[in-house]
Amino acid sequence: xxxxxxxxxxxxxxxxxxxxxxxxxxxxxxxxxxxxxxxxxxxxxxxxxxxxxxxxxxxxxxxxxxxxxxxxxxxxxxxxxxxxxxxxxxxxxxxxxxxxxxxxxxxxxxxxxxxxxxxxxxxxxxxxxxxxxxxxxxxxxxxxxxxxxxxxxxxxxxxxxxxxxxxxxxxxxxxxxxxxxxxxxxxxxxxxxxxxxxxxxxxxxxxxxxxxxxxxxxxxxxxxxxxxxxxxxxxxxxxxxxxxxxxxxxxxxxxxxxxxxxxxxxxxxxxxxxxxxxxxxxxxxxxxxxxxxxxxxxxxxxxxxxxxxxxxxxxxxxxxxxxxxxxxxxxxxxxxxxxxx
Amino acid sequence: xxxxxxxxxxxxxxxxxxxxxxxxxxxxxxxxxxxxxxxxxxxxxxxxxxxxxxxxxxxxxxxxxxxxxxxxxxxxxxxxxxxxxxxxxxxxxxxxxxxxxxxxxxxxxxxxxxxxxxxxxxxxxxxxxxxxxxxxxxxxxxxxxxxxxxxxxxxxxxxxxxxxxxxxxxxxxxxxxxxxxxxxxxxxxxxxxxxxxxxxxxxxxxxxxxxxxxxxxxxxxxxxxxxxxxxxxxxxxxxxxxxxxxxxxxxxxxxxxxxxxxxxxxxxxxxxxxxxxxx
Amino acid sequence: xxxxxxxxxxxxxxxxxxxxxxxxxxxxxxxxxxxxxxxxxxxxxxxxxxxxxxxxxxxxxxxxxxxxxxxxxxxxxxxxxxxxxxxxxxxxxxxxxxxxxxxxxxxxxxxxxxxxxxxxxxxxxxxxxxxxxxxxxxxxxxxxxxxxxxxxxxxxxxxxxxxxxxxxxxxxxxxxxxxxxxxxxxxxxxxxxxxxxxxxxxxxxxxxxxxxxxxxxxxxxxxxxxxxxxxxxxxxxxxxxxxxxxxxxxxxxxxxxxxxxxxxxxxxxxxxx
Numbered sequence: 031x032x033x034x035x036x037x038x039x040x041x042x043x044x045x046x047x048x049x050x051x052x053x054x055x056x057x058x059x060x061x062x063x064x065x066x067x068x069x070x071x072x073x074x075x076x077x078x079x080x081x082x083x084x085x086x087x088x089x090x091x092x093x094x095x096x097x098x099x100x101x102x103x104x105x106x107x108x109x110x111x112x113x114x115x116x117x118x119x120x121x122x123x124x125x126x127x128x129x130x131x132x133x134x135x136x137x138x139x140x141x142x143x144x145x146x147x148x149x150x151x152x153x154x155x156x157x158x159x160x161x162x163x164x165x166x167x168x169x170x171x172x173x174x175x176x177x178x179x180x181x182x183x184x185x186x187x188x189x190x191x192x193x194x195x196x197x198x199x200x201x202x203x204x205x206x207x208x209x210x211x212x213x214x215x216x217x218x219x220x221x222x223x224x225x226x227x228x229x230x231x232x233x234x235x236x237x238x239x240x241x242x243x244x245x246x247x248x249x250x251x252x253x254x255x256x257x258x259x260x261x262x263x264x265x266x267x268x269x270x271x272x273x274x275x276x277x278x279x280x281x282x283x284x285x286x287x288x289x290x291x292x293x294x295x296x297x298x299x300x301x302x303x304x305x306x307x308x309x310x311x312x313x314x315x316x317x318x319x320x321x322x323x324x325x326x327x328x329x330x331x332x333x334x335x336x337x338x339x340x341x342x343x344x345x346x347x348x349x350x351x352x353x354x355x356x357x358x359x360x361x362x363x364x365x366x367x368x369x370x371x
Numbered sequence: 372x373x374x375x376x377x378x379x380x381x382x383x384x385x386x387x388x389x390x391x392x393x394x395x396x397x398x399x400x401x402x403x404x405x406x407x408x409x410x411x412x413x414x415x416x417x418x419x420x421x422x423x424x425x426x427x428x429x430x431x432x433x434x435x436x437x438x439x440x441x442x443x444x445x446x447x448x449x450x451x452x453x454x455x456x457x458x459x460x461x462x463x464x465x466x467x468x469x470x471x472x473x474x475x476x477x478x479x480x481x482x483x484x485x486x487x488x489x490x491x492x493x494x495x496x497x498x499x500x501x502x503x504x505x506x507x508x509x510x511x512x513x514x515x516x517x518x519x520x521x522x523x524x525x526x527x528x529x530x531x532x533x534x535x536x537x538x539x540x541x542x543x544x545x546x547x548x549x550x551x552x553x554x555x556x557x558x559x560x561x562x563x564x565x566x567x568x569x570x571x572x573x574x575x576x577x578x579x580x581x582x583x584x585x586x587x588x589x590x591x592x593x594x595x596x597x598x599x600x601x602x603x604x605x606x607x608x609x610x611x612x613x614x615x616x617x618x619x620x621x622x623x624x625x626x627x628x629x630x631x632x633x634x635x636x637x638x639x640x641x642x643x644x645x646x647x648x649x650x
Numbered sequence: 651x652x653x654x655x656x657x658x659x660x661x662x663x664x665x666x667x668x669x670x671x672x673x674x675x676x677x678x679x680x681x682x683x684x685x686x687x688x689x690x691x692x693x694x695x696x697x698x699x700x701x702x703x704x705x706x707x708x709x710x711x712x713x714x715x716x717x718x719x720x721x722x723x724x725x726x727x728x729x730x731x732x733x734x735x736x737x738x739x740x741x742x743x744x745x746x747x748x749x750x751x752x753x754x755x756x757x758x759x760x761x762x763x764x765x766x767x768x769x770x771x772x773x774x775x776x777x778x779x780x781x782x783x784x785x786x787x788x789x790x791x792x793x794x795x796x797x798x799x800x801x802x803x804x805x806x807x808x809x810x811x812x813x814x815x816x817x818x819x820x821x822x823x824x825x826x827x828x829x830x831x832x833x834x835x836x837x838x839x840x841x842x843x844x845x846x847x848x849x850x851x852x853x854x855x856x857x858x859x860x861x862x863x864x865x866x867x868x869x870x871x872x873x874x875x876x877x878x879x880x881x882x883x884x885x886x887x888x889x890x891x892x893x894x895x896x897x898x899x900x901x902x903x904x905x906x907x908x909x910x911x912x913x914x915x916x917x918x919x920x921x922x923x
Contacts, residue, residue, distance in 0.1 A: 057549055057785070058750070064551035065468065071457045072464035072473075075480040075521060082495050089498065140394025148388045149395070157399060164402045166635050168579020170606045171628045174613045175405050178621065220401055227398070251384035281488030283582040284606075288614060308490050308582070315494060316586055328494070335491045342486030471729065542766040542829065545724060546780035546836055547756025556783055560770050 082335075090329035092322055101329060107294040107310075109318065114326040116333065118294040122304040123334075126211060126286065127279035129300070130219035134279075135272045138223055142230035147256055158231065165224030173288030176217040181208040181289060184216075189301065203299045207291070212300040214290030218282055222275040229271050233264045270348030277341040281334070283308035307334040413629025416622035422630070426592055426608075429617050436627050438594050439608040443634070446588065446604055447574055449513035454520035455570060461521065462528025462566075463554055467540075478529075481522035492518050493583035501587060507601040512588035516577045523576065527569025531562035568642040575638035579631060581606035605631045673700040674738075675840055675870035676721060681735035683716055683725070683894075690716050692895045694735070698887075703862065703871045705885035705902065707878060709917070713894040714874045718842050721872065722758035723751040740839065756780075759838035763845040765825035767817030767832075774813040776828055780836040795835050802868075803831035804861050823854025827861065840870040847880060859884050878918055882906055890914045 093101055093114060104115020145154055189206045196202050206212075242259035250258065261268075291303020292313055307330050318324045420435045427434030461481070465474045484492075496515040501507055535558055543553040559566065584590075589601040590611060605627050612624035676698040683691035691713045698704050706714045719725040720733060723744065737744050744754045767776050775782075777796050786792065796813075800806040805827045809820070817828055826846055833841060843862070847855040862871060862884050875881050881888050882902060889899040890913070898905060898914045909915045 061549045061551050064554075068460045068464050068468050071460035072468070072477045074457055075461065075484055075525075076476055078518070079480045079483060081499070085495055085498050137394045137398050140391040141398045144388075144391040144395040148391050157395075160399065160402055160406075163406070163636065163639070166575055166579075166639055167405070168581070168606060168631065168635070170579065170581040170610050170613070171409070171632065172405075174609060174624055174628055175408065177613055179405070179408055223398055224402075251380050253384040253387040254380065277486055281486075281490070283488065283490040284610060288610070308488055311490050311494060312582060312585060315497070316589075331491050331494045334488055338486050338488055339483055342482070346482065536764070536766065538762050538764050538766045539768060541724060541727065542760070542762060542832075543768070543779075544727065544752075545722065545755050545760035545762075545842075546783075546832065547752055547754075547759075547838075548780060548783045549752055552783045556779070557768055561768065563770075 086328055086332040086335065090325050090332055092325035093329045096322065101326070102333075105294075105296055107305075109314070109320065109323045112320065112322055114322065116307075116326075116330055118296050118305055119307045119310050119330060120333070121296050122211070122290070122306040123280055123308070123337075126215045126218060126290065126304065126306055127276055127282075129211070129215035130222065130279045131272060131276050133215070133219040134223050134226055134275055137219075138226040138230055138271070138275075139268065141223075142227050142234060143256065145227070146231055146234045147252070158228075161224045161227055165228065169221065169282060169284040170288075172217055172221050173285035176213060176285060176289045180217060181213050184208070184213060200298045201300045204297070204302050206301040207303070209289050209291035209303050210301050211290065211297075211304040214286045214304065214306070215300070217285050217289055218279045221282065221285060222278045225278065226271050226275045229274065230264075230268065233267045233271070234260060237263045266348050270345050273341055273345035273348060277338050277345060280341060281308060281338050283312045287312045307337075409625070409629060409632060412622075412625040413632075416626040417629060421623070421626050425594070426623075429620065434623075436603075436605065436608055436623065436630070438591065439603040439605045439627065440630060442588070442591070442595070442603045443578060443605045443631070445509065445602065446513050446516060446584075447578055449509065450516040450520050450577055451570070451574060453513060454517040454524060454573075457517070458521045458524025458570075458573075459528050459559070459566060461525045462532065463559070465525065465529050466532040467550075467554065467558075477525075481525045484518060485522040485526070488582070489519055489580055490582035490585070493586045496583065497586040504599065506599065507587060507589035508599045509588065509595065509602045510598045512584050512602060512604070515583035515587045516580060519580060519583065520573050520577050523573035524566075524570055527572070528562075528566050531565025531569065532558055534565060535561045564645055564648075568645050571638045571642045571645070575635045578635055578638070579606055581610050605634075674698060675700045675740065676872075677736075677738040677741070679736040681717070681720060681733070681737060683713070683720060683734075684732040685728070686730045690894050691720070692893075694896050696889060696896060696899055698870065698872060701866060701868070701870050702886040703866055703873060703884055705881035705888045706872065706874045706891060707876070707881050707888060707917070708891035710876065712891040714891045715844055716894075717891065718760075718844055718872060718874050721840070721842055722755045722760060724755070724760065726751060756836060757838050758840040758842060759833035759836065760842045761826070761829050761833055761844065761846050763848055765822060765829050765849070767820070767825050767828050769816070769818050771817055772814045773809050773817050773820070773828060776817040777831050777835050780832065784836075799831040799835040802834055802865065803827045804857065804864075805831055821854070823850050823857055826850060826854070826858055830858075830861065830865075834865070834869070838869070840872065841865065843871065843873045845874055845876060848876065855880070878906075890917060892917070 097104065097114065101114065101116055102120065103117055104113070105117040106113045106115045107118060108114075145157055149157075185206065185208055189212075192202050193206075237260050241263070242255045245255040245259040286306055287309035290306060290309060292305050292309055293303040294305045294310070295302070297304070311327060311331055311334070314323070315327050318327055418435075420433050421437075422435060422440060423437050424433060424435035425438055426436065461477060465478050465481075468474075469477075492515055496511050496518070500511040500514060504511075539561060540553060540558060543557040544550065548557075584604055584607050588604055588607060590607045591601045591603045595602045609624045609627045609631065612620040612627065615621070674697045676696075678697070679695050681691055681694040682689065694717060706717065708714050716725065720737060721739075725731045725733065733745065735745075739754065739757065743749070767773075768779065771779060774796060777799050778792050781792060781795060797806060797810075800809065805824060808824060809815075809828075817825065820828060826849075830841075830846075846862075847858050850858065859880060862873065865871060866886075873881070873885060885902045887899065888902045888905045890897045890905065890909075890911075892913055898909060898911045900910075905914065906918055909918060
């Protein structure tokens with residue numbers, strides 16, 4: 031192989047194209063450029079987030095200084111007279127997302143259990159694929175469907191039934207014009223169901239089946255084996271899934287805007303129209319002209335952003351344990367062990 | 372006594388199973404209904420004009436959404452061009468570069484942005500680009516969509532890279548290959564199927580986004596080829612037609628929804644094929 | 651008894667059996683390594699002979715892999731690692747501030763426990779990747795290197811008709827030889843091998859061991875192994891590590907027949923580890 035015995039001095043270096051290529055200073059330069067590029071790209075998002083926080087907080091200053099904390103508790107929203115209070119939207123968002131979450135978590139858990147445990151095998155795969163397909167349907171299409179399919183159906187069958195049997199409750203008082211809190215919550219519930227079901231199914235499947243089998247071996251029924259051998263292991267995760275769904279429900283704009291009625295009023299009745307934080311943004315932001323109106327909308331955007339961030343952080347906390355976002359720590363530890371051996 | 376308890380347990384078992392089946396029925400039924408209805412309503416209103424013609428004023432027969440279809444494709448293309456390099460390189464960063472703290476910051480920002488409602492992103496981009504430039508624009512819309520797109524690509528890039536055995540990276544570095552070449556030619560190369568499918572899924576997601584377009588793309592009844600002009604997109608047009616009072620526009624909205632869904636399913640289908648090929 | 655023996659520095663008496671004055675590929679002095687706050691190597695000092703095979707043995711967790719990774723600065727890839735001390739490769743300090751670790755790794759190749767052919771590349775691409783990514787386009791040079799490396803790795807006859815096949819289509823032993831071919835294609839001076847046979851069946855292991863011995867002609871080899879027979883069969887010198895410390899280093903024959911330390915004796919007679 032024609033190598034010199036002592037290559038430490040690299041006397042032969044310049045005759046070897048490989049040596050020359052590596053010693054090329056341009057290589058090191060390219061490496062540095064690439065590293066710089068990676069850093070720039072990676073810090074685009076954090077930088078933009080800082081700008082975003084700055085943007086929202088400065089632009090909402092006029093309303094903050096005019097109304098202060100009362101902005102949150104005032105239920106008067108009138109761009110014409112210049113009165114702005116966010117309470118109807120806060121109430122609408124809380125009510126619609128809470129209601130949709132209530133519906134979706136029970137239906138979601140039931141469906142996930144059915145699709146993993148109780149249903150015949152041949153039905154599972156097509157249904158799971160169906161759920162995946164459904165989760166890809168965009169918000170605006172759900173709105174379209176709710177407007178022309180769900181609402182007429184509610185009007186024809188569901189609401190008369192509710193009024194006949196539960197009409198004495200404050201939730202089902204008043205006239206039903208179609209667009210309402212009920213329609214909004216239902217469509218949001220249907221929208222957040224696919225993702226909740228998928229994540230729940232993943233979680234149920236991730237529990238080692240030995241626990242379930244062990245409970246089975248003690249002579250339990252199928253449900254008992256799940257209650258004792260599966261559900262306790264995913265309790266925290268289920269909470270996380272619910273909060274994840276809540277985050278989606280709160281941030282959802284288009285479908286809700288299309289069916290909730292967009293009336294800044296607070297009413298206990300689910301049959302009357304309402305308004306949410308995101309739908310007031312969708313409706314009024316492009317048309318607002320007065321400085322105070324714009325500022326009020328920015329404050330609503332800030333509120334909406336802050337609420338969803340808190341909710342998402344909570345979801346992370348529950349899904350990934352008490353240390354949110356900390357995957358690398360796990361991986362890092364694993365690597366260290368490998369290196370030591 | 373024991374027999375009675377046993378009966379109760381059996382009953383409970385059956386009851387829970389029935390409840391679960393019931394829940395599934397109530398979930399699956401609307402899913403099937405919406406799919407069927409979309410296809411029926413969409414297919415009955417769609418025609419050749421719809422995909423080749425501009426929208427016509429109300430009252431005139433014919434007309435279509437050609438400009439919105441092209442608009443959506445343009446926006447997807449631009450978002451892809453802006454978001455892919457940034458997303459992949461940030462994914463590489465959180466996998467390989469910086470220190471623990473910096474990676475955490477980047478990953479955390481991506482998660483925050485991913486959780487931010489898309490309508491808020493629209494408002495932010497309005498303040499950053501639309502209002503300083505005094506006009507809605509294609510550029511603003513694709514930047515708003517990129518802000519949704521990048522965190523998704525970042526995450527899938529990182530996850531795909533984590534699936535590459537660490538030994539491959541070590542082996543490549545041990546050959547005396549420069550780190551950036553190891554990243555480009557070994558790590559990304561090995562993880563490319565995962566990254567690519569992540570990009571396709573993210574594209575499918577932004578194709579249907581409406582809220583951030585309201586204040587950035589705004590919509591347009593005509594063709595646009597300029598980056599500084601408003602542009603129409605399918606979801607925007609569907610929204611506008613759906614809340615209009617005209618029967619004919621409602622039909623167009625259904626047709627538009629069908630086209631949009633076909634586009635999204637096509638992307639998801641290609642992901643499936645891509646991942647099948649792998650295994 | 652001369653005092654130039656590689657094993658003696660700084661505390662052990664020298665060994666007359668070995669080549670006492672031989673040139674050293676590595677001169678290591680007072681090497682300490684920490685993972686975070688935990689120290690995993692303590693004051694390692696040794697010399698590694700040029701174009702000889704050094705086997706490093708010891709129970710798992712004794713720091714032998716860590717030591718190996720310090721010789722081509724691979725440990726820098728693990729988070730939280732700190733190194734102190736001096737490692738000289740052919741008389742030059744590899745931990746000096748102006749030294750580019752990439753160039754060190756180019757001169758000190760490495761073969762891993764798990765065979766790691768790049769899954770997206772063919773056999774040919776796998777062997778040539780190191781050269782190609784260094785920017786070499788010269789076709790005849792590459793072809794020459796390809797054949798040369800595969801022949802040296804005793805793989806040429808088995809794969810010469812299917813160089814376009816993916817590297818992962820080979821058998822386990824062939825994959826490991828492919829990795830060796832890949833490592834020697836860039837013509838390093840030293841080959842570090844981290845338990846290269848531990849995942850292989852006996853026949854493949856025998857082939858690789860034979861290959862290691864034949865590579866001695868051109869390379870300095872440092873072989874980490876938990877298999878004492880393998881160390882005995884292949885190496886010229888053996889070092890025994892325990893708890894992050896170098897307990898004993900000697901010619902293989904001497905260490906296995908007449909160890910000086912009780913720990914070494916216990917280990918090679920199978921009383922622990």
